[in-house]
Amino acid sequence: MAAxxxxxxxxxxxxxxxxxxxxxFLINVFIVAVNISEWKKxxxxxxxxxxxxxxxxxxxxxQVSCVLMLILYDYLYRLSSLFxxxxxxxxxxxxxxxxxxxxxxxxxxxxxxxxxxxxxxxxLVLNRxxxxxxxxxxxxxxxxxxxxxxxxxxxxNNSTQKWYNNAYMGLHISALIFxxxxxxxxxFMSSVxxxxxxxxxxxxxxxxxxxxxxxDTYYKTIKFTIFSFLFSAVYIILQQxxxxxxxxxxxxxxxxxxxxxxxxxxxxxxxxxxxxxxxVSHMVHFLRRCGDLKAQIETVF
Numbered sequence: 001m002a003a004x005x006x007x008x009x010x011x012x013x014x015x016x017x018x019x020x021x022x023x024x025f026l027i028n029v030f031i032v033a034v035n036i037s038e039w040k041k042x043x044x045x046x047x048x049x050x051x052x053x054x055x056x057x058x059x060x061x062x063q064v065s066c067v068l069m070l071i072l073y074d075y076l077y078r079l080s081s082l083f084x085x086x087x088x089x090x091x092x093x094x095x096x097x098x099x100x101x102x103x104x105x106x107x108x109x110x111x112x113x114x115x116x117x118x119x120x121x122x123x124l125v126l127n128r129x130x131x132x133x134x135x136x137x138x139x140x141x142x143x144x145x146x147x148x149x150x151x152x153x154x155x156x157n158n159s160t161q162k163w164y165n166n167a168y169m170g171l172h173i174s175a176l177i178f179x180x181x182x183x184x185x186x187x188f189m190s191s192v193x194x195x196x197x198x199x200x201x202x203x204x205x206x207x208x209x210x211x212x213x214x215x216d217t218y219y220k221t222i223k224f225t226i227f228s229f230l231f232s233a234v235y236i237i238l239q240q241x242x243x244x245x246x247x248x249x250x251x252x253x254x255x256x257x258x259x260x261x262x263x264x265x266x267x268x269x270x271x272x273x274x275x276x277x278x279x280v281s282h283m284v285h286f287l288r289r290c291g292d293l294k295a296q297i298e299t300v301f
Contacts, residue, residue: 017256024263047129055098062091089144097136100183107190191229
């Protein structure tokens with residue numbers, strides 16, 4: 001009885017993981033397709049759209065790599081696939097840094113502080129978005145390559161175990177600061193500053209008896225900022241506690257939570273981005289028209 005319950009639970013979790021992956025993959029492809037179509041039509045693509053597109057691409061690569069690792073785990077473990085580990089770590093670290101960059105951009109674009117340091121930082125960041133995207137990718141590749149090589153050395157060169165332990169300890173400490181804790185701290189500071197600014201602005205507008213419709217955008221931005229930070233925190237915690245999490249909830253459970261958190265964040269990106277919302281409404285309207293046309297044809301025949 002217990003064995004059958006475990007089998008059923010594993011099957012349900014496998015189905016949930018597959019559905020979360022499929023929905024997240026389709027949503028991410030949709031976001032990328034919308035932004036690419038805007039670019040092909042030579043319409044202006046905002047700096048935030050560029051970061052969102054880069055973030056979604058890295059999340060898609062991470063999702064596909066995790067699913068491949070889950071399906072082909074035994075085969076890849078025997079081969080000690082350095083390439084797939086490198087891809088997974090690169091997409092993971094780049095997602096963390098790009099989500100941090102997105103948070104900073106939102107803070108700089110929305111806030112209208114007149115502090116000299118803030119204005120200089122705003123000009124510096126907004127004029128170098130492409131360079132910051134490339135820098136995020138290079139940092140991610142560098143750390144991913146180092147850790148992939150360390151894993152490779154651990155598997156194939158046990159004679160250097162003492163050297164490996166010392167090097168791994170140093171890399172692990174630096175990894176807590178640069179690719180994970182550092183971005184999380186920056187994300188936290190930019191999110192807190194933006195929320196404080198928006199709350200003060202909302203309180204001033206409320207005292208001036210503005211209509212509620214004028215405040216909805218600010219409330220939506222506050223909710224998005226909180227949700228994005230929570231997503232980043234959960235994402236980083238999952239990656240930093242991979243060994244413990246996979247031991248407690250299993251590799252399948254770990255992949256489920258990784259997939260569902262990424263999918264929910266992509267859904268919320270669509271919700272807060274007007275261009276993406278409009279495209280979704282057009283798609284839903286088109287599908288309804290197709291359904292009505294099919295019903296009319298069935299009625300005729």
